[in-house]
Amino acid sequence: VESSIPEHMREAWRKYSPSGFTTKDQFETEIVRHIETTLARSLFNCDELAAYSGTALAFRDRLIMDWNKTQQRQTFADQKRIYYLSLEFLMGRALDNAMLNVGLKNVAKEGLADLGFRIEDVINQEHDAALGNGGLGRLAACFLDSMASLNYPAWGYGLRYRYGIFKQEIENGYQVEIPDYWLDFNPWEFARHDVTVDVQFYGWVNKYTDDEGKQIVSWQDGEIVTAVAYDVPVPGYGTPTVNNLRLWSSKASSGEFDFSKFNSGEYESAVADQQRAETISAVLYPNDNLERGKELRLKQQYFWCAASLFDIVRRFKKTNRKWSEFPDQVAIQLNDTHPTLAVVELQRILVDKEGLEWQTAWDIVTKTFSYTNHTVLPEALEKWSVPLIQNLLPRHLQIIYEINLSFLQTVERRFPKDRELLGRVSLIEESQPKTVRMAYLAIVGSHKVNGVAELHSDLIKTTIFKDFVRIYGPDKFINVTNGITPRRWLHQANPRLSELIASKLGSYEFLKDLTLLNKLEPFVDDKEFKKEWAEIKYANKVRLAQHILKTTGVSVNPKALFDVQVKRIHEYKRQQLNVFGVIHRYLAIKSLSSEERKKLAPRVTIFGGKAAPGYWMAKTIIHLINKVGEVINNDPDVGDLLKVIFLEDYNVSKAEIIIPASDISEHISTAGTEASGTSNMKFVLNGGLIIGTLDGANIEITREIGEQNVFLFGNLSEDVEDLRHNHFYGDYQVDPELQKVFDLIKSGKFGDEGSFGALIGAITEHGDYYLVSDDFNSYTKTQDLIDETFKNQDEWVTKCITSVARMGFFTSDRCINEYADTIWNIEPLDVAEEKQVRART
Ligand code: KOT
Structure with a gap:
């Protein structure tokens, strides 16, 4: 509030507040200004990349103004917001989308033509924002587009990977992976060096009773890594709404970057600390429908969840509401189980930091979160090793155990004679080593769980989450069929x-x-x-x-x-x-x-x-x-x-x-x-x-x-299971026409690297799990x-x-309206007034 311009001086401000281009001439003024000043290039030194950069900067200016207004409007409206947590946002290019959404692509086309450029060539200069693997990440991007287009007060939270999904080249028929360094020139992000969160790892838990006899739990020591916010504007189509996608970047905390080390000449180890911190947000894991249980991946997940939750709680606290109103202000959607630690983190904040009773806090948590499942493939279901969590996040492991205990007690009361059920639904799998079943934790921590198409939503209810349907009843599990923008x-x-x-x-x-x-x-x-x-x-x-x-x-x-x-x-x-x-x-x-x-x-x-x-x-x-x-x-x-x-x-x-x-x-x-x-x-x-x-x-x-x-x-x-079973019995034979195909491959017609044998063997020798034959x-x-x-x-x-x-x-618009009505309980923001203002100016 202290940083506001005084009331009586705002007149001057408003007078000079930029209004943005609408005509071809104004667009040309803007692009030339940006190329000559922002980019320090000239008439004699302007290639297609410079033309792209200038165009992007001109449109960016326009977006920023609507973006600021949208954020002010949302703060002022003080309504419930939806936070979409996803490790992947596969956005693709932004310029063409921005031009179409703002409704000025034709203006840009003619303006660029005047300067000697074809708009398609200019658009093609942009590097894809490829922060995702495939369907899951692209769905998140379509959802952002729909949430903005429908005027929902919505934020995306993700990681700002320095390297997106690798670039694929084919050499002699083989895939070769090239790193995708994409941040050289990215006009679509805004570093918020003032918006940071310190995130803790490792350390130990100190439990004691204070002078007033209250149990205090404190997570001590360990390493601190700082999360820096980078904001990306998300324009809606045909509306002044521009929402925010906040991506976190990791850097060594100023406390961590050891200046004494640096001063005493230990440059290398000081730099190594810094690199270790930056590694967290360095690279997107390139696996689709597969989880490999690597420590760095768990670090990414916690880093992002902790920073996002801190940010969300900080925003809530500014409204001076009671904690019980948190779920009326905040809905958090978990895009698959990757952000499940957010459930544990919110419980930790409420209990350890804010001093709420366990059950009071847990009610808030479950009303806030909901979880989307995207796959039934066993190899994609996340299971984190207990020793790994114990080491990296000791307090969170305790909380997970406590959540599990009270969950299993409830189950036992409801189904007193079913001992096996307890083992089956426990959040902890008694394997070697023990693991935490993240999907189960996400279900227990959410008020709604959804699949992404009808068959899929039915399947999760009858297979992987069957026991949970018995425990919670069928209403907790719903379907929201995917859509596209x-x-x-x-x-x-x-x-x-x-x-x-x-x-x-x-x-x-x-x-x-x-x-x-x-x-x-x-x-x-x-x-x-x-x-x-x-x-x-x-x-x-x-x-x-x-x-x-x-x-x-x-x-x-x-x-x-x-x-x-x-x-x-x-x-x-x-x-x-x-x-x-x-x-x-x-x-x-x-x-x-x-x-x-x-x-x-x-x-x-x-x-x-x-x-x-x-x-x-x-x-x-x-x-x-x-x-x-x-x-x-x-x-x-x-x-x-x-x-x-x-x-x-x-x-x-x-x-x-x-x-x-x-x-x-x-x-x-x-x-x-x-x-x-x-x-x-x-x-x-x-x-x-x-x-x-x-x-x-x-x-x-x-x-x-x-x-x-x-x-x-x-x-x-419904027949897949039986068919798979049959492959191992009787005189199983592959389809005769398929056999001819295999014979041709085996003859060496397509080269004989030997490797194709495995592809055929999976079908002829190893049970043809995917029913190709x-x-x-x-x-x-x-x-x-x-x-x-x-x-x-x-x-x-x-x-x-x-x-x-x-x-x-x-359309993903239908999809987002379903989420809003049946899961989030949020309303779009009224922008009629803003539209009128725009129409007048
Ligand atoms: C799982 C683990 C890591 C990375 C990605 C996944 C993943 C991707 N799980 N499911 N998906 C796909 O999600 C799409 C959006 O819902 C679906 O359309 C698609 O069928 C899933 O395979």
């Missing part, structure tokens, strides 16, 4: 399609209410509309073909069917099924006469995705795809009938090129393994069809758009059906348009 994934990635839709619907209102897309359905018989629709898809395919030629040297026919599978490489996602299907197709082509070949539908099969650096089987799949591509793409018998492409370094900005160009995309995980999938939604929204299993959100997509518009295949989730026949038959259907372009386009018209449900 139509701003980035339609309007930004596919501007021509967005424009065509707007021309039919009369406005761009569908970008704020995606259910309006259903008004497209009457146009499925409109010849001219269908023609334009097909032209746009074709243009998007030409663009992708150019990208393919430029990056791989392979020329593909844009008239061919583009078949795309882009996602993290994982055995459960079954890229191996796809590549075996490709080889099967290759064998079929080879067996035909040249006359017969003419009747075939030409196809380009496109793969993209990263393998975790330590995931050997996933890397082998990449290698096989590349080797198969080399052979097929150079076989003159095949020509345009089949091309196999592996696109390097799949990321958000490449997705924006690839997704709009797809005819068919593959979402072919073993039933029951993919919690939701979100790219399936992006592809359909862009006028592509999908081939998929009855898994994750594929099921709900099918329900919405109609069975006749989806190519479904494969076994059902069981689903193979159904898969290839469905691919044949796709070929037939694609030959009738008119019917195909009808399916595409109908599907897009029925995709309204899958």
